[in-house]
Structure formats: structure tokens, C-alpha cells
Amino acid sequence: MTIDELTRNRSAWLRADMPMADIVISSRIRLARNVAGFPFLAKADNVQRREVYRLLRDSIDRAQVADDLTFIDLETVDEMDRQVLMERHLISKQLAESDGSRAVAFSKEETVSLMINEEDHLRMQVLRSGLQMDECWAVISRIDNAIEEHIDFAFHTRFGYLTACPTNVGTGIRVSAMLHLPALKLTGEMERAFRAAKDMHLAIRGLHGEGTEATGDLYQISNQTTLGKSEEEIISEFKHLIIPKMVEYEKRARQAMLREKSTALDDKIWRAYGLLTHARTVSTEEALFLLSHVRMGVSLGRIDSLKLEALNDLFLMIQPAHLQKLAGKKLNGEERSTARAELIRKRLTNVNTN
């Protein structure tokens, strides 16, 4: 699959057909690994970096991770293509913006992505729609084992897997879920949820991970601890405790708004819909803000002509690189805002054709 084809694809993890998918957009597990006998990337020279690349690519090929894996050498594609990959969550912001020998391999449904020479030599991630932690874990541990049959990962008998950043040492696992929490934001209870998360040693971040803003009321919630607990314990905690609790908070906030301020809530939802279906120019930030309210309206059954999946897809498609791919040319900021407004109007108005 080419990157241009990607932008016409609908990522499987946006399907919104899974349990709690109205609030849990996606589940994600990633594992950090480093090739034994090579320095971490901060200390590696170009020759070592290229050798790590070659070894990992070779191991991934031999491991037959998936039939439909697309391999992209990130040095050979331009900035726009890297941005598309980032906007689709197939690579991290860091991998998109760094230099030197690096790559990504991803599956056709975009649920598996293997990053070479990101912060660690290898970062594997599996993304799924809704709350599907066990499914993510089944896939990623199979991939991890398959690759490990062909290459030695840096491993310490006491500490476990060694990683560039000490916070990842041990299991090298990060379990996360992308949550849509508009009601917690609107009722001003986000702060309380943040504190509760902190007490459970969780991190809450924006749409594109560390250091990014929670635009569109999308929050990534993830574990901070990787050492001293097994992968299964961490995953189980996420699945049975943490995510259901956050979902419960959000649902309670929504119900409270429905009960006490249903006119104000409908007003917010329908104004957002009215603006999105009529605006002639709109920034990414405003669009995400408004789409978030429309999405909540759909979840709550206040707008019944739209599907969550179509909205999830719009969250992705309105981003700068995607808009430019769609237009087939470079667009300046003003042109993007116009193209964005047009795309949204089309998608939200001609509901049946999308």
C-alpha cells in the first residue's frame, strides 16, 4: 500500500463497533525493544543505526508478522508523507520529525505498526477500536515472540527489557486508550479525573501523545509503570478497572448534563453541528472542538443521522497533511481551512453517501 492509498483508507481502529466505543475510541499497546549488542540510539553512530535498521527489517521479514505489511523507509519519503503517517497514528511525532536511518512497517488495516529507530530500536504497537486490550495483547505478544526468534533483544535478568528511557525498563509495555471525554471537560470535572488518574500512576496526554494538546476532547490515558508488574497485570488493570472507571466518570457527567441542563447540552451539540455544516473556513482546532460536541450528540442519541465511525474518520481526515493529499496539492493555511470546511460540510450533510 502507498501512502496516497492510505489517505483513502479507513483505519480499522476507527470503526467504533466495539464495546464502549462511544467513549473509548481505541485501545493501544506498544512494546519497546532494543537490539542486544548495540548502543541505544542517543549513543549510536550512523553506521550502527543503519545496522540496527538492517537487522530489524530482516527479522521482521523473516518473522512473517503479517501478510499485508507495508514497509516505509522514512528517509526516502517527504515531510508530507511522514505527516500523513503521524496523523494516522502509524508513527510518532518524534519519528516523523527526527533524522537519520529509520522506518515503519504497518499492516493494511493499520492496526499493527512497527517503528524502527524511534526512541528505542524497535517500537511495536497494536491499535484496536474500542476497548480491546486482550486482543491488542494477543497480537502484539505474538509479533514480539515471532521477531524475537530472529534477533536478540537487550534483556537484563533482573530488570527485564532494557530501554532508552528508564520509565520503559522492565516490560517495555505501554498500555493506553484514547478516550473521548467532552462531558468531563464541559462540567469542569476533568481536573478531578486527572487527579484520580495521577493517583493510579497513569499519564493523561493529548491526541498525539506526549506534549500535545487534548484537542477535540480526546485524551490518551496510559500506564506510567513498566517495572514490577507483569504485562497481564497492567492490561487487566486497564481493562477491568481504569478504563471502566473513566468511562463511568464521563457517563455520569453526561447523564448529569442531560438531567440538569439538557437544553444547554442540546444547544451545544446543535450549535456545533450548525457551524460545521455551514462554516466556509475552519481551523483544525475549532473543527476538532466542534466535532467533539457533535460526536457526543451522536453518542447520546441527540443526533441520529450520523454514525460514530464517520465522525471518527473526520477527526483524522481534517488534519493538514490528509487535506493536502485529498486535494492532490500543497495548500497554504487559508486554503486548508477552506478545504477543511468543505470536506466537513460534505461529510456531515450528505450523510448517506458517506
Place this chain on the structure above:
Amino acid sequence: MTIDELTRNRSAWLRADMPMADIVISSRIRLARNVAGFPFLAKADNVQRREVYRLLRDSIDRAQVADDLTFIDLETVDEMDRQVLMERHLISKQLAESDGSRAVAFSKEETVSLMINEEDHLRMQVLRSGLQMDECWAVISRIDNAIEEHIDFAFHTRFGYLTACPTNVGTGIRVSAMLHLPALKLTGEMERAFRAAKDMHLAIRGLHGEGTEATGDLYQISNQTTLGKSEEEIISEFKHLIIPKMVEYEKRARQAMLREKSTALDDKIWRAYGLLTHARTVSTEEALFLLSHVRMGVSLGRIDSLKLEALNDLFLMIQPAHLQKLAGKKLNGEERSTARAELIRKRLTNVNTN
């Protein structure tokens, strides 16, 4: 006609079928008169005030001003009814809110209104849609003459008609037009137009006259001088010079926006339309602000499914007392905002039925 019937009526002066009606909402001429031999109202006691009332009512009846005149004793109707009359521009804010013996007589089409015991003993006004100064003048001078056949007005051979406020002495005339000037506001050129108006000894005021805000980008522009010029001179200046000049300013501002910022202009127009057709609660002020942009969009042919007349009527119908009359009961602020949003949605969406 009762006041309840009034609220189901469409004032003739909102018809928008006259020249320049896209910018000139209405033309208005009023004359201030006082009954000879009685003190001005500030000095009149209740007995004198009632006698003035009686004499004027009698003269109006005998003058047969119009076949379809409705006479309302403002002491016998409640605050809500007075507010309806004010919202329809049939009485002034001052007359609505003052005390004591006072009244209004108005014609079925609401183009003629005669206020008894406002600031002066008698204030007559004629309102017309669009730029129709001569027509206003023809009607009001006929009424003035007809009444004067039955009563003596305070008149000084050198100063002319005597009035409670010295700014009205002489002709007692105030010529005004209600203008819709959204583009001058948006382009920030209103200040310049204000200065030009001041140089021409004009006053610019808000929707309900002196001391009120220019909500909905509606401005009342009127003469300041009543002495030393004939009525015909003042009217001719308004008709041929002042109003065409203001209209020209506004048109130029609209054309400049269309030329240089047509996307931004359409964005403003359509966002306003999108909000009005979807909001679940809206204040008078916001509604007027948004209706103003929609009205400009209709004038400029950017929205072709709506008629100016329907919008003019909405400007009037969304006001607090009208909404309550429509609902048939008292509504608190929150309920009014909901009723207002509902009325606007209905009127703007089911275009053909309105």
C-alpha cells in the same frame, strides 16, 4: 385591533418592498406638538394632564385621521402590552415606562401612531418601509393639519411650534431612517460614518432610539436641527443627500468585502445561518447579531432561500414581550431564550410556510 392581534400582524413598514429596502429598513417622520394654554408636561398637574388627554383624543376623533385607528389608554393596559407596543415602535420607551394619563392611537397597518402625553402633549409619527420620506411627509402633514382644525397648538410667530425640549422648537419635526449597516460595522468604518453624520448635524442611535444600543447593526439616523429650516428642506436633504450617502458607504463596504474577503464574508453569513437554524437557546442580543449577518447575506444574494421581509419580521418577533404573547404566557429569561431559538429555527427552516 387588540394588542394580542397586533402580535400576529405584520407591520407594513417592515415590508422591504421599497427602494433601498435592503439597507433602509424604514423611514419615519414625527412631529411634536403641544396644546396651547396648557403647561408642558413637566409642569402640568394630573388634572391638566387629563384635560390635555381628553382634548387631544377628542380632536383626533373629530379629525378622522384614519378609519382604522385603534386607541389605547396606556394606564389601562399592563406592562407587557406596553412593551409590545414599544417593541413594534408604536410607542416610545419613555411612554411605555412613564406614569399617568397617556395614550396611543395607531392605524391598522401600524404606519401611523399618535402618542398623547409623551414628552410633548402630542407626538405624531408616520413610519414607512424603505426610503419613503415624501410619502411619510404627505401623510403626517395631512394628519397634523386635520387635528389642528380642532385644537390650537402652542405656536410662536418667531420660533414656530413650542416644544418641551428646545431641540424640537420650530418645526417640531424629526426625520429619521432605520438603516442596516453590518458591513460598515464589520470593516470597522462605522466610526468614520459616525463622524460624517455628526458633521451634517445628524444623530445616530440604536434600535429603540435615544440611549439604546445598535443591536443587530440597526441604526436610527435623524436630524438634530428643527429650527431655521423648513420641513421640506430637512426632508429633501434626507432623501437626496444623507440617506443615499449612508447607503453608498454601506454598499461600498459590502463590495469591498465581497472583492477582498469573500470567503470570510460567506463564512460569517453562513455561520450565522447555521447557528440560528440549530441553536436551542439564544439571547435577543445574539439573535439580532446573527440575524443581521443573515440579512446581509440575503441582501447580497448569498442566501437565496429567504426573504428580507421575513427577516425584518423576525427582528421584531424575537423580542421579549412578543415571544411571551406568542407563547400565551409569562416566560422567564431562560424560557424566552428557548422560545426565541425555536421560533427562529421554525421561521428560517420552513421557509415556504412563512
